[in-house]
Amino acid sequence: MTDDVTDETTADLAGAEEIPLAERIEAILFIVDEPIGLVALAAAVGSPVPAVRQTLEMLVEDYDGEGKGPRRGFELREVGGGWRLYVREDLDDVVAAFIGGQAPARLSQAALETLAVIAYKQPVTRSQVASIRAVNVDSVVRTLLARGLITELFADSETGAINYGTTDALLQHLGINSLDELPPISPLLDDGADGFDEGTIR
Incomplete structure (x- = not known):
């Protein structure tokens, strides 16, 4: 066979x-x-x-x-x-307007999970987020970008991969002043460490 x-x-x-x-x-x-x-x-x-x-x-x-x-x-x-x-860069506004118009009033579960990974793991690339969540996150990342909840921080000098992080808009939505006020990640995961480097666990 x-x-x-x-x-x-x-x-x-x-x-x-x-x-x-x-x-x-x-x-x-x-x-x-x-x-x-x-x-x-x-x-x-x-x-x-x-x-x-x-x-x-x-x-x-x-x-x-x-x-x-x-x-x-x-x-x-x-x-x-x-x-x-x-x-093309001159079409970014067109794409952002489309994605923003298509986005529901509330974030989907997939978007919330992706946003949580970025918030705790940043700076992080899409491939790293996808590896942690075990699903393709391309469309979700575009949605979060259009919502202004995450932003492109920098491109890796060797791979060209874009690294993402959260924005002040997210802090405002959460009603906190800094990411230090996010709850510890351990109680939110079964083993407190899946998909995260040991040094990033709070």
């Missing part, structure tokens, strides 16, 4: 190689939460690094409207040695 599964996987990969390289690269870029390195991207799409690099440069020009089509609302950027799709 294992041989059958291996044969099917090999066949799937062979079939994928028939799909244009640009489409395969776009599929991977569409789902990554953090910038993906050139070598890792090449491995993911099963193509040589030079070919992937050339295709990335072509996509950058295409999205910027330097080819035959119009400029897109998103762009492809290399940040910290990795590649990722980003909404």
Whole structure:
């Protein structure tokens, strides 16, 4: 049975190689939460690094409207040695207004849990939050950003990953003056430490 599964996987990969390289690269870029390195991207799409690099440069020009089509609302950027799709900066207000308009009056349970992780763990990246919660938190983080409850603190110099933290608006909503007034985390978790470094537990 294992041989059958291996044969099917090999066949799937062979079939994928028939799909244009640009489409395969776009599929991977569409789902990554953090910038993906050139070598890792090449491995993911099963193509040589030079070919992937050339295709990335072509996509950058295409999205910027330097080819035959119009400029897109998103762009492809290399940040910290990795590649990722980003909404164009001049469209941030449009996206924020949309997310804000879609957000319910009360935060969902998923948003509250993600906000709690960021509050206690900050500065923290989306991938770290996702690892702690064991779910994808991309859309939830966008919602919290649009609500003004969290903010981008800085980008990691090596990976390009954005680190997030809470804002003064959250303190106002909670009616506290600083994060030091948050309750100890231990009573809120089964073992008091799941997903957190020992040094951050209060």
